Amino acid sequence: MGTALIYDEEMTRYKLLWVDPSCKIEVPERLIVSYEALVKSGLADRCVSVPVREATDADILLVHSEEYLQAVKTTPFMTLEEMQDFCAQYGDVYFHPNIYHCATLAAGAALQLVDSVMTGKVRNGMALVRPPGHHSMHNAASGFCIFNNVAIAAQYAKQKYGVKRVLIVDWDIHHGQGVQYCFEDDPSVLYFSWHRYEHQKFWPKLRESDFDSVGKEKGAGFNINLPWNKVDMQNSDYLSIFHHLLLPIAYEFCPDLVLVCAGFDSAIGDPEGEMCATPDIFAHLTHLLMNLAGGKLCAVLEGGYNLTSLAQSVCQTVQTLLGDPPPRPANLDGPCQSTVESLHCVRSTHRQYWSCLKHAADLPTFDVSTKDLSLDESLNSEESKEEHVWPEPPKRLTPAIRAALLLPDGITCPDGCYRQSVSECLDPLIVTKLKENILTDSEDDSNALSTLSSLIDLVEKMEKDEVCSGLALVHDVSKAMKCVVPHAASALKNRYNNVDLNYTYL
Ligand SMILES: [Zn+2]
Numbered sequence: 001m002g003t004a005l006i007y008d009e010e011m012t013r014y015k016l017l018w019v020d021p022s023c024k025i026e027v028p029e030r031l032i033v034s035y036e037a038l039v040k041s042g043l044a045d046r047c048v049s050v051p052v053r054e055a056t057d058a059d060i061l062l063v064h065s066e067e068y069l070q071a072v073k074t075t076p077f078m079t080l081e082e083m084q085d086f087c088a089q090y091g092d093v094y095f096h097p098n099i100y101h102c103a104t105l106a107a108g109a110a111l112q113l114v115d116s117v118m119t120g121k122v123r124n125g126m127a128l129v130r131p132p133g134h135h136s137m138h139n140a141a142s143g144f145c146i147f148n149n150v151a152i153a154a155q156y157a158k159q160k161y162g163v164k165r166v167l168i169v170d171w172d173i174h175h176g177q178g179v180q181y182c183f184e185d186d187p188s189v190l191y192f193s194w195h196r197y198e199h200q201k202f203w204p205k206l207r208e209s210d211f212d213s214v215g216k217e218k219g220a221g222f223n224i225n226l227p228w229n230k231v232d233m234q235n236s237d238y239l240s241i242f243h244h245l246l247l248p249i250a251y252e253f254c255p256d257l258v259l260v261c262a263g264f265d266s267a268i269g270d271p272e273g274e275m276c277a278t279p280d281i282f283a284h285l286t287h288l289l290m291n292l293a294g295g296k297l298c299a300v301l302e303g304g305y306n307l308t309s310l311a312q313s314v315c316q317t318v319q320t321l322l323g324d325p326p327p328r329p330a331n332l333d334g335p336c337q338s339t340v341e342s343l344h345c346v347r348s349t350h351r352q353y354w355s356c357l358k359h360a361a362d363l364p365t366f367d368v369s370t371k372d373l374s375l376d377e378s379l380n381s382e383e384s385k386e387e388h389v390w391p392e393p394p395k396r397l398t399p400a401i402r403a404a405l406l407l408p409d410g411i412t413c414p415d416g417c418y419r420q421s422v423s424e425c426l427d428p429l430i431v432t433k434l435k436e437n438i439l440t441d442s443e444d445d446s447n448a449l450s451t452l453s454s455l456i457d458l459v460e461k462m463e464k465d466e467v468c469s470g471l472a473l474v475h476d477v478s479k480a481m482k483c484v485v486p487h488a489a490s491a492l493k494n495r496y497n498n499v500d501l502n503y504t505y506l
Contacts (some may be wrong), residue, residue, distance in 0.1 A: 003321045004116045004125025004180070005047035006109045007035050009128045012097035025271060026144040030290060032132050034301070043318050048122050055107035055152065063182055068139045070129055070497035072100050072146060091139040092203070103131050103146035107411050110153040113298045117159045124290065124297040124321045126262065128314070132302040134176030134206070134261045143174060143204065150261050150300050151182040157257050164188060167255035167292065169246065171197075171238075171285060172263020172302040173273035175209040175225065175325040179261065185219040190253045192246050194238075195264075197227030197275060199472070211345045221353025226248065226346055229340045231274040235281045238266075239272045240335040242288055244343055248356035255293045260286075263302030264313040269388045270306045275335035278392045279312035283326035286317050297321065320361055325468055348452050399468040404461065405474035406454055420461075422472065423453040430456060438483050448475065451485045459488050 012028035038044040043443060060069050075083060083095045113127045133149030135142040157163040166181075166190045169427045175195035183189040196202045197209055207213075215223035226241055233493035264282070265273040289297055299317055304310035320326055335343070347360035363397045405413050406420040413419040430453050440454065451474055461467040474480040 001123035002045070002048045003174065003318065003323075004050045004113055004319065005044055005128075006050045006124040006125065006127040007031070008052040008105060008109070010052075011102045011105055011109075011128075012168070014098040014130075016094050017080060017096060018094075022092045023144065026131075028130070029307055030304060030310060031128055031301075031309045033307045034128050034304075034314040037045040037315050038318055041315050041319075042046050042495050043322065043332055044214040046322055047125070047318065048116070048123070049113050050116050051125075052105045052123075053108040053112055054101075054104040055111060055133045057109060057149070059111060059156060060104070060147055062159070063138065063151045064136075065139045069108065071241075072103070072141070075100050087141075092127060092143050093135075093141045093145065095141075095146075099131060099146060105129070106131055107147045107149045107152050110298070111156050111299045113262055113300065114153050114157050114161075117296050117298055118157060118163070120193055123295050126301070126318050128301050128322060130301075132172075132263070133178070133264040134170060134172060134263070134302050135174065135178050135299070137178045137181055140223065142178065144303075145178065148178045148182065150176075150259050151179050153259055153298065153300065154257075157259075159190060163256045165190070165253060165255045166259060167250055167259050168192065168259045168379060169250075169263065170261035170263070170302075170398065171266055171282075171465060173228075173266040173270065173275060174263065174303060175204060176261050176302070177204055177205065177206055177209065180208070180213070180223055180225075183215075183219065184213075184223050185216045187215075187218050187222050188328075190222045190224070190249070190255065192224045192226075192249075193261075194226040194228060194241060196231065196275070197229055198231075199227075199229055207457055211273065211342065212349055214349060221350060224346060224350065227342055228275075229342060230336075233275045233336070233339065234331070234333070235284075236330060236332045237335045238277050239284065239329070239332065240339060241343060242285060243423050245346055247288060248294075249350070249354050250289075250292055252354055252356050256296070258289050258297045260289065260297065260299040261302045262310040262317060264304030264310045265302075265306075266302060267304070267306070267309040267313045268390050270308040271302065272481060276388065278390055278393070279309055279316050280327050281316075282313045282331070283316040283320045283396075284329060286320040287326045290320070309390075311361050313378070316393060317481070319396055322398075323402065324396055327394060327396055332502075374391065397465040399462075399465050401467045402469070404458055404467045404470045406451070406458055408451075408473060416465070420454060420472075422456050423450050423457055424439075425430070425455075426450065426453050433484060438479050446478070451475070454479065455480060455484050456487050459484055463488075 012031050016023050028497045075095045109127040109129050113125050115120045131146045133145045134149045136145035154166045166189045170193035173196050179191050183191050268276050348358050348363040351357040351360040401418045404420045458470045
């Protein structure tokens with residue numbers, strides 16, 4: 001059904017016009033390098049290109065106040081000094097004469113993506129947008145964000161398509177407090193955010209970003225905050241949070257639509273995040289979310305300030321949305337102690353709301369959120385930051401055949417699958433081996449020989465990345481295993497555990 005890609009060069013046409021160290025990292029090149037990487041890798045060509053549109057006033061008012069919208073609308077007509085004064089009332093955000101226009105396009109792009117996915121034009125997609133959205137609030141800009149693109153998209157999906165349950169996964173390294181405030185009393189929107197927190201020392205330094213902010217009233221249990229209380233988190237830390245926290249809850253919630261606040265400042269090399277997860281981890285995070293909501297997933301760009309890791313991470317995400325298998329994860333050493341502590345706190349706090357967590361252990365007796373207030377401030381100083389170097393993610397192959405089926409005569413191959421033909425010319429070497437090791441004399445019939453030989457063919461195609469995965473219907477599963485497993489083990493050497501074959505006894 002395809003993957004939508006939404007991008008418009010217009011959103012590169014605003015930038016910081018004065019000196020502000022806290023805003024200098026939010027540059028137009030973020031969008032340019034991301035899009036160029038998608039074009040250069042051939043991924044953009046494989047996507048369905050969907051045009052942006054301007055969000056209407058009514059769209060923006062789904063989340064923001066009339067007063068705030070009218071104020072933002074006046075910014076294109078302000079002098080530089082007036083604009084600086086206007087910015088001063090908010091935190092870490094800048095305005096530009098063209099930013100109102102770009103902000104309506106960014107929100108409109110998220111809505112176009114929701115429309116494309118909800119009408120079935122595509123299965124999933126990504127919107128590359130600036131300005132980002134997840135910090136902006138009902139009545140205020142914040143953290144480079146003007147309008148809350150993803151929050152508007154969630155409200156829009158509920159209103160226009162009657163979507164009952166929306167899951168918002170915010171893997172940006174900052175807490176999307178704007179999204180939390182918007183939905184904290186709304187049980188139809190489950191908001192999950194992990195964020196650098198360091199016991200409330202990291203921006204936006206809010207008490208309500210901690211694990212015990214679970215939502216309010218009817219929305220209690222539908223706001224999940226996972227604080228990272230130290231930097232340098234690795235792929236193992238990210239995966240463990242998905243597997244032990246987000247995914248069990250997400251399955252229980254059973255969303256109709258998944259929206260991702262896709263910020264890549266959580267990737268290695270980012271000056272804001274200072275984490276060590278490599279760009280290929282986003283292939284896995286995306287892949288794990290694609291199993292929810294019938295695959296209806298809309299990723300909307302948020303942060304990401306290291307241009308190299310940003311572009312690589314965007315490519316990993318889009319390639320996975322397109323259906324290519326994720327690369328094999330490397331160096332998974334298990335979560336660190338700080339991650340286990342955060343995980344423990346969130347699971348304990350949420351066990352009263354989610355049956356999948358009902359066996360979670362009690363909260364630790366110490367006060368986790370404040371216990372590290374004596375943290376050495378010098379740890380965060382400029383001098384202590386080390387430059388990270390990481391290899392470019394290896395090129396991911398795209399098998400021409402997604403699913404191959406080896407079926408006996410008379411069974412129809414389902415649409416979208418490839419029928420693996422039954423071997424007619426048998427390789428004499430394989431026949432000898434099969435006769436020697438697998439088939440007894442009494443079973444030496446040509447049917448069994450050709451089926452097992454075809455199975456070996458299928459495994460060889462997988463070895464050459466011509467086929468992604470396969471299903472075989474065989475008469476004797478134990479013989480099929482005896483035949484294929486040693487072959488795969490010797491042919492693929494240490495890759496045999498990568499073979500994804502299902503055997504079904506017929
Ligand atoms: Zn961020």
